[in-house]
Amino acid sequence: MSVIELTAENFDEAVKDGTSLVDFWAAWCGPCRMQSPIVDAFAEKHPEVKVCKVNVDEQPALAMRFEIMSIPTLMVFRSGEAVKKTVGLSGMEEIEEMCR
Amino acid sequence: MDGSACDILILGAGPAGVSAALTAHARGRSVLVLGADPMRSPLAKAERVGNYPGLAGMSGRDLLAAMLGDLERAGVRRITGRVTGVVSFGGSFMVSAERDVYQAKTLILASGAGQGTKPLPGEMELLGKGVSWCATCDGMLYRGKRVAVLGLGGEGEKDAGFLESIGCQVLFFDPTQAKNAQIIGTDRVTAVAVGGKEYPVDGVFVLRDTVAASALLPGLAMRDGHIAVDENMAASIPGVFAAGDCVGRPYQVARAVGQGNTAALAADGYLKERDK
Structure with missing residues (x-):
């Protein structure tokens, strides 16, 4: 499944059903550039999870709303509700565990 | 890459x-x-x-x-x-x-x-909640905010300069001061204590060489x-x-x-x- 780029406008609508994984990232952050291909591979492997990305540089309101203070940060939403948050690089297995 | x-x-x-x-x-x-x-x-x-x-x-x-x-x-x-x-x-x-x-x-x-190396008091508990190990990664999230740089390695000053250049208000502490610092906050960083004095901050960059x-x-x-x-x-x-x-x-x-x-x-x- 393809990865969806989220903005303050489409965020709530995008995560309101099922399980969603959101990757908060920015171009200036080295570790985020390593997180990105892993998140992409996760999306390929797990079509049942809606996989999204938020560029915190372009979406400061979302970064503030979810209190993103370090990136990469990954969050899992179930039916629109934030249920998990991890800060720092996560490997494939850790992401799978988060979304289980 | x-x-x-x-x-x-x-x-x-x-x-x-x-x-x-x-x-x-x-x-x-x-x-x-x-x-x-x-x-x-x-x-x-x-x-x-x-x-x-x-x-x-x-x-x-x-x-x-x-x-x-x-x-x-x-x-x-x-x-x-x-x-x-x-x-x-x-x-x-x-x-x-x-x-x-x-x-x-x-x-x-x-x-x-x-x-x-032992983490500073509060460092692990507040990592990602105001504590960061990477100025270039997280600095931008603190633009216009007050941050402390605990320069435990030799590069701390350079990173403090970088944070200042992107618009953070920076309090810099050298290795001698930083090694006894304490990071304060419950859900997120609120202050850093150095040399018996408390400084209110939004973020703390703990920077070691390795x-x-x-x-x-x-x-x-x-x-x-x-x-x-x-x-x-x-x-x-x-x-x-x-x-x-x-x-x-x-x-x-x-x-x-x-x-x-x-x-x-x-x-x-x-x-x-x-x-x-």
């Missing part, structure tokens, strides 16, 4: 790292050495290294300079930078240093002693504050090897050089086996 994956990425440019790099290079492996400036290591301050065969009596600084000279003459690529993240993915490792990302098939950790390998590589087995290795210097994660002061005492150049050599041969063997 910095081109294709190299065979062996060595974290650390001290005696163990240089030795591993020279051996791996001689075996025809593509090698990259990445790490803090070795001239700021404890060895660089040693007035005299008395027991290194053939070169006994040299200062730590001269010995390091000679080793780095060998590396340069061999044509091994070396990059100075602080490693901020390591992750294993798709049969290789990705390593980030500042803003760059490198890829390698195997890793040799040779990042020196200090693996067991981040402990166990923090970079979750699941890496440790033994008494050092990286656990077998007799071939293989660590607990397949494809990861370690050598030198980071695997244990005594902290001696001769020992580190031997271990670096062993680690490189083991990494070469691992790659041969893998590519069969």
Whole structure:
């Protein structure tokens, strides 16, 4: 499944059903550039999870709303509700565990 | 991403790292050495290294300079930078240093002693909640805010300058002040206490020259504050090897050089086996 780029406008609508994984990232952050291909591979492997990305540089309101203070940060939403948050690089297995 | 994956990425440019790099290079492996400036290591301050065969009596600084000279003459690529993240993915490792990302098939950790460095009070509890280890990664999230830089390594001042340049209000604390600092907050950082005084801040950057390998590589087995290795210097994660002061005492150049050599041969063997 393809990865969806989220903005303050489409965020709530995008995560309101099922399980969603959101990757908060920015171009200036080295570790985020390593997180990105892993998140992409996760999306390929797990079509049942809606996989999204938020560029915190372009979406400061979302970064503030979810209190993103370090990136990469990954969050899992179930039916629109934030249920998990991890800060720092996560490997494939850790992401799978988060979304289980 | 910095081109294709190299065979062996060595974290650390001290005696163990240089030795591993020279051996791996001689075996025809593509090698990259990445790490803090070795001239700021404890060895660089040693007035005299008395027991290194053939070169006994040299200062730590001269010995390091000679080793780095060998590396340069061999044509091994070396990059100075602080490693901020390591992750294993798709049969290789990705390593980030500042803003760059490198890829390698195997890793040799040779990042020196200090693996067991105790975190500051509040540091681990508030990591990601206002505490950051990477100014270039998280600085932008603190634009217009007040942050403290606890410069535990030599690069702290440079990072403080970077944070200032992007619009943070920076309070800088040098290593002497920073080492006894305390980070305060419950759900998020609210203040930092240094020298009996509390400073209200939104964020705290804790900056060391080297981040402990166990923090970079979750699941890496440790033994008494050092990286656990077998007799071939293989660590607990397949494809990861370690050598030198980071695997244990005594902290001696001769020992580190031997271990670096062993680690490189083991990494070469691992790659041969893998590519069969």
